[in-house]
Amino acid sequence: MPTDHARETVEPRHGVTDRGSTAVAHPNIALIKYWGKRDEELIIPYVDSLSMTLDVFPTTTTVRLTPGAGGDTVTLDGAPAQGEPRQRVIAFLDLVRELAGRAEPAAVTTRNAVPTGAGLASSASGFAALAVAAAAAYGLALDDTALSRLARRGSASASRSIFGGFALCHAGQGVGAAADHSSYAEPVPVPDFDPALVVALVNAGPKAVSSRTAMRHTVETSPLYPAWAMSSKGDLADMREALDRGDLDAVGEIAERNAFGMHATMLAARPAVRYLSPATVAVLDGVLQLRRDGTPAYATMDAGPNVKVLCRPADAAQVAETVLAAAPGCSVLTARRGPGARLRMRNEP
Ligand code: PMV
Numbered sequence: 001m002p003t004d005h006a007r008e009t010v011e012p013r014h015g016v017t018d019r020g021s022t023a024v025a026h027p028n029i030a031l032i033k034y035w036g037k038r039d040e041e042l043i044i045p046y047v048d049s050l051s052m053t054l055d056v057f058p059t060t061t062t063v064r065l066t067p068g069a070g071g072d073t074v075t076l077d078g079a080p081a082q083g084e085p086r087q088r089v090i091a092f093l094d095l096v097r098e099l100a101g102r103a104e105p106a107a108v109t110t111r112n113a114v115p116t117g118a119g120l121a122s123s124a125s126g127f128a129a130l131a132v133a134a135a136a137a138y139g140l141a142l143d144d145t146a147l148s149r150l151a152r153r154g155s156a157s158a159s160r161s162i163f164g165g166f167a168l169c170h171a172g173q174g175v176g177a178a179a180d181h182s183s184y185a186e187p188v189p190v191p192d193f194d195p196a197l198v199v200a201l202v203n204a205g206p207k208a209v210s211s212r213t214a215m216r217h218t219v220e221t222s223p224l225y226p227a228w229a230m231s232s233k234g235d236l237a238d239m240r241e242a243l244d245r246g247d248l249d250a251v252g253e254i255a256e257r258n259a260f261g262m263h264a265t266m267l268a269a270r271p272a273v274r275y276l277s278p279a280t281v282a283v284l285d286g287v288l289q290l291r292r293d294g295t296p297a298y299a300t301m302d303a304g305p306n307v308k309v310l311c312r313p314a315d316a317a318q319v320a321e322t323v324l325a326a327a328p329g330c331s332v333l334t335a336r337r338g339p340g341a342r343l344r345m346r347n348e349p
Contacts, residue, residue, distance in 0.1 A: 019062070019064065020062045020063050020064025020065070020106075020107070020133070020137055021062065021063050021064075021132075021133045021134075021136035021137040021343060022060060022061065022062040022133060022343065022344040023060075023061055023128075023129045023130075023131075023132035023133035023136070023341055023342065023343050023344065024058050024059070024060050024061075024129060024341065024342060024344055025058065025059050025061075025124075025125045025126075025128035025129035025132065025158075025161045025162075025340075025341035025342075026053050026054050026055065026056070026057065026058050026059075026125055026161060026164075026338040026339065026341075027053070027054055027056075027057050027059075027122065027124050027125040027161065028051035028052060028053040028054065028124050028125075028157065028160045028161050028167065029051055029052055029054065029197060029300060029302070029308050030049050030050065030051040030157065030160075030300070030302070031050050031051060031052060031239060031251065031254070031255040031258070031300065031310075032047075032048070032049050032050040032051075032232060032235050032236045032239050032254075032255070032258050033047075033049055033232070033258055033259060033262045033302075034047060034049035034156050034157060034169060035047070035215050035218065035228075035262045035265065036215050036218065036219040036225060036229065037156070037215065037216070037219070038171070038179075039175065039176075039179055040216070042153070042176075042179060042180050042183075043152055043153055043154075043155070043156050044156075044171065044172055044179045044180070044183050045156045045169065045171045045172075045183065046171060046219070046229050047171055047229050047232045047233070048168060048169060048170055048171050048232075048233075048236050049156075049157070049160070049168070049169045049236075050166065050167070050168045050169075050188065050236060050239055050240070051157070051160045051166065051167055051169075052165070052166055052195075052197065052337055053160065053161055053163060053164050053165060053166075053167065053337060053338045053339070053340065054197065054199075054335040054336070054337070054338045055335055055336050055337065055338030055339070056113070056199070056333060056335045056338070057112070057113045057122075057125065057335075058113050058125060059110060059111065059112050059113070059122065059125035059126050059128075059129045060110070060111045060129065060344070061108065061109065061110045061111075061126070061129035061130050061133045062107075062108070062109045062110075062133060063093075063106050063107075063108050063130070063133040063134045063136075063137040063138075064106060064107045064109075064137065065104045065105075065106050065137055065138070066104065066105050066106060066107050067104045067105075069105045069107070070105070071105050072089070072090050072093055072105045072106050072107070072108065073105075073106075073107045073108070074086045074089045074090065074108045074110075075107075075108065075109045075110065076110050076112075077110070077111055077112060078111075081110075084210075088154065089108055089110075089130065092127065092130055092131075092134070092153065092154045093105075093106055093108070093134060095150075095153055096131075096134040096135060096138050096140065096150070097138060099138075099140055099150075100138040100139060100140050102138050102139075106134070106137060108130070108133075108134075110126060110129070110130070112125070112126065123154070123155040123157065123158060123211075124155060124157040124158045124160065124161045125158075125161055125341075126154070126155070126158070127151050127153075127154025127155045127158030127161075128151045128158045128159075128161035128162050128341040129341060130151075130154060131147050131150045131151035131154065131158065131162070131341070132147060132151075132162070132341045132342065132343060133343070135147060135150065136343055144162055144163065144340075145184050145186065146184075147162050147341070148160075148162040148163070148169075148184040148185045148186070149180070149181075149183065149184040151341075152169075152183060152184065152185075156169065156183075157169075159183075159184055159185040160185040161340070161341055162185060162340055162341050163185060163186070163187040163340045164187070164337065164338060164339040164340035165187060165188070165189075165190065165337045165340075166187070166188040166189075166190050166193075166243065166337070167185045167186065167187055167188060168185060168186055168188050168236075169183070169184070169185040170182060170183055170184060170185070170186075171183060172184075187340075188240070188243065190243045190244070190246070192246050193243055193246040193248075193251075194313070194336065194337060195248055195251070195310050195311065195312065195313070195336075195337075196310075196311050196312065196313040196315075196316040196319075196334050196335070196336055197308050197309065197310055197311075197334070197335045197336070198297075198308070198309040198311060198316055198319045198320050198323060198332060198333075198334050198335075199306065199307075199308050199309075199332065199333045199334070199335055200283050200306060200307040200308070200309065200323045200327065200330050200331075200332050201306050201330055201331045201332070201333070202277060202279035202280055202283065202305050202306055202307065202327050202330040203277065203279065203304070203305045203306065203330075204306075204331070207275065207303060207304045209273055209275075209303075210303075211302075211303035214266060214269075214273045214275075214303055215303075217269050217273060218265050218266050218269045218273060221269045221270040222265045222266065222268045222269040222270070223268055224264055224265045224268040225265045225268075228261045228262060228264065228265045231261060232258060232261070235254050235257065235258045235261075238250070238254050239251065239254045239255070239258075242254060248296055248310070248311075248312060249296050249298075251298075251310065252296060252297070252298025252310045252311075253298060255298055255300050255310060256298045256299055256300060258300075259299070259300040259301055259302075263275070263276060263301065275301070275302075275303055275304050275305055276301060276305055277305040279305060279327040279330060280301060280305045280306075280307055282326040282327045283299070283307040283309075283323050283326050283327050283330070284299055284307065285326060286322045286323055286325065286326030286327075287299045287307070287309055287319075287322075287323075289322070290318070290319060290322055295311070295315050295318060295319070296311060296312060296315070297309050297310070297311040297315065297319050297322075298310045298311070307323070308335075309323065313334075313336070316334040317334075320332045320334060
């Protein structure tokens with residue numbers, strides 16, 4: 001049985017050393033997608049979403065308070081962060097400082113094991129790790145729901161990476177404070193379902209259009225968006241039943257239709273947003289062929305050209321081989337369900 005909640009075995013989140021607080025979080029891949037915000041400032045999604053947290057590509061983030069410094073410093077993968085990524089981290093720290101009633105600046109150091117901005121959920125692992133590390137550094141005692149709500153303010157998908165295994169993010173109700181309070185993720189216990197997710201990295205470069213910009217443009221201009229948002233409710237209900245049954249074929253079919261629907265909303269935006277490349281389509285053809293040949297394999301894609309293929313762990317090697325044959329030159333890695341965000345123990349390297 002998979003163990004998603006390794007947190008009981010680590011020291012509590014309030015531990016802060018003079019080297020700061022370090023947190024580790026993993027990306028998650030949505031099987032029912034979040035796309036579109038009904039409140040841009042509070043980052044409140046239009047739709048509920050459901051994801052699987054992975055056991056690969058962790059983000060490790062340290063937040064160290066630097067009283068007396070002139071301002072925050074943000075280091076991303078060894079280099080000073082610039083532009084929007086830097087601004088988003090500083091805005092997030094401002095929010096944490098406001099909640100904690102504190103004013104000290106901080107030094108934030110982040111390492112991503114996944115290419116940043118390539119549609120591989122680096123913002124999910126990034127803001128989940130930042131939420132956990134910053135809350136600890138500023139002395140905020142938050143439970144998982146509150147941490148999830150906080151992580152959402154960085155990136156809605158980050159609310160789900162607070163939890164291991166499968167997680168459901170509620171779009172919430174109402175507006176303003178009511179929406180903020182009711183939009184958070186929670187774990188979906190699925191003890192007996194432990195699929196593999198073969199990640200096909202067809203292009204690890206940063207995407208041309210950020211998901212933030214693309215989803216705003218889609219909501220504003222795509223005539224298909226309302227229909228997809230509505231059908232997503234049915235997809236979520238069906239998905240929960242399929243997960244309960246541990247039915248890989250049903251989970252895969254629902255995830256695939258939900259992802260294609262999301263990309264259809266983008267293709268119908270004016271002008272279109274197209275993340276899927278020829279290599280993406282080649283991998284999708286390979287997945288279809290696998291199914292025709294009797295291997296259950298189902299694809300999902302996010303705001304980028306990379307494809308994640310859901311399959312049985314025993315079929316992962318065959319799926320990886322098919323993906324490589326379809327898109328030579330891409331890199332392939334098999335993920336399983338992974339743990340929730342946590343503070344790193346003092347004696348860990
Ligand atoms: O939370 P963001 O801004 O990284 O948006 C994520 C959107 C998708 O990855 C396309 C879907 C999802 O639910 O993760």
